[in-house]
Amino acid sequence: MTISRVRNHRALCAASLTLALLAPVTAAPAAMAEEGTETTLTGRYDPLFGEARAKVGEAATSAATTFDDTTTDRLDEAPAPERTTFTLGDGAPGNAEINSATGEVTYTATHDDAGKVIEIPVVVTYSDGSTDEGTVYFVVADPHGGTAKKYTVNYTATHAHTGEKAVSEAPTFDDTTTEEVETLPAPEGAVFKLSRDARDAGIDPSTGVVTFTARESDADTTVNVPVVVFYPDDSHAHADAPFEVFHHDHGHHGDEPGDPAPTPAGSSGGTGTALLGAGALLALVAGIVHFLRTHPLTVPGLPLPR
Incomplete structure (x- = not known):
């Protein structure tokens, strides 16, 4: 082997050794850069915000916010990492409140919210100062929508004494x-209740049958007993059960107001002139004939009845 070849071989070995020594040094910064993408908790966790169903005028509370750890292959629903806090975001309704430790949101829906989905913004702040944002949804029932809007409730008038x-x-x-x-018939699950304005009345909650006892002051009037029907979808409807009230002394012993008075036998309606009915007239004629047969009279020119 010549001296030049030996020198070239030594140079190649030195170059290979240099590359081998430098390789870990150059790879380390790349690995550190990759790990740097997960240095904040907001990069590691995905918040899963709760939701809730709400009714107008009643406070409703959403489920607590849970978290998914993105470093695992499964969907986690873990509680908030330690020292995580929650606040309402910009534009949150004034009547919304939040639990700073759990992320539970409490909201009281207004009449204007009926039938709508209310969005409440939430900000999550982790212990390292990084943040996440999201929305808690409240689905507000429409008390006059759903089943209540589909059906009309009808009561027939009831006579009362x-x-x-x-x-x-x-x-x-x-x-x-x-x-x-x-x-x-009533839709399945319907429940009947009397309105708070109802008086002297009762109701069967499953059938809607109304009972009512009229006062003397109710005579000759129609009393409407207010009823509220509640459906399983949280909607409700209003209806009136009418009772036409008559005096007690008319009841079973006379005629109810509004009915025409019967014409008594022997009188015509409205003239006051006494006239015999057909039955009474026949009875009178038969009586005269019988009298003449049993008491014969001799009248010149009038033959005796046979």
């Missing part, structure tokens, strides 16, 4: 989505 309990028929329901007027 003062001082006596009267019982209505069960209400029927008309499906407003059809052109026909139906008399359907």
Whole structure:
């Protein structure tokens, strides 16, 4: 082997050794840069915000916010990392509140919210100062929508007498989505209650049958007993159960106001002139004939009855 070849071989070995020594040094910064993408907790965790169903005028609270650890292959629903805090975001409604430790949001829906989905912004602040943002949703029931909007509740008028309990028929329901007027039974799950303005009345919560005892002051009037029907979808409807009230002394011993007075036998309606009815007239003629047969009279020119 010549001297030049030996020198070249030594140079190649030195170069290889240099590359081998430098390789770990150059790879380390790359690895550190890759790990740097997960140096904040906001890069590691994904918050899963809760939601809730709400009713107008009632406070509703969402589920607590849970977290998914993105370093695992499964979907986690873990509680908040230690020292994590929650605050309402910009634009949150004034009547919303948040639990700073759990992320639970409490909201009282207004009448304007009925039938809407209310979005409440939330800010998550981790212990390292990094943050996440999200939204908690409140689905507000429409008290006059859903089933209540689909059906009309109908009660027929019930005759009542003062001082006596009267019982209505069960209400029927008309499906407003059809052109026909139906008399359907109550939708499944419907519950009936009296309105707070109802008086002297009771109701069967499952059938809607109303009982009512009229006062003397109710005579010759129609009293509407207010009823509220509640449906499983949290909607409700209002209806009136009408009771036509008559005096007790008319009851079973006379005629109810509004009915025409019967014409007594032997009188014509409205003239006051006494006239015999057909039956009475025949009875009178038969009586005269019988009298003449049993008491014969001799009248010149009049033959005796045979």
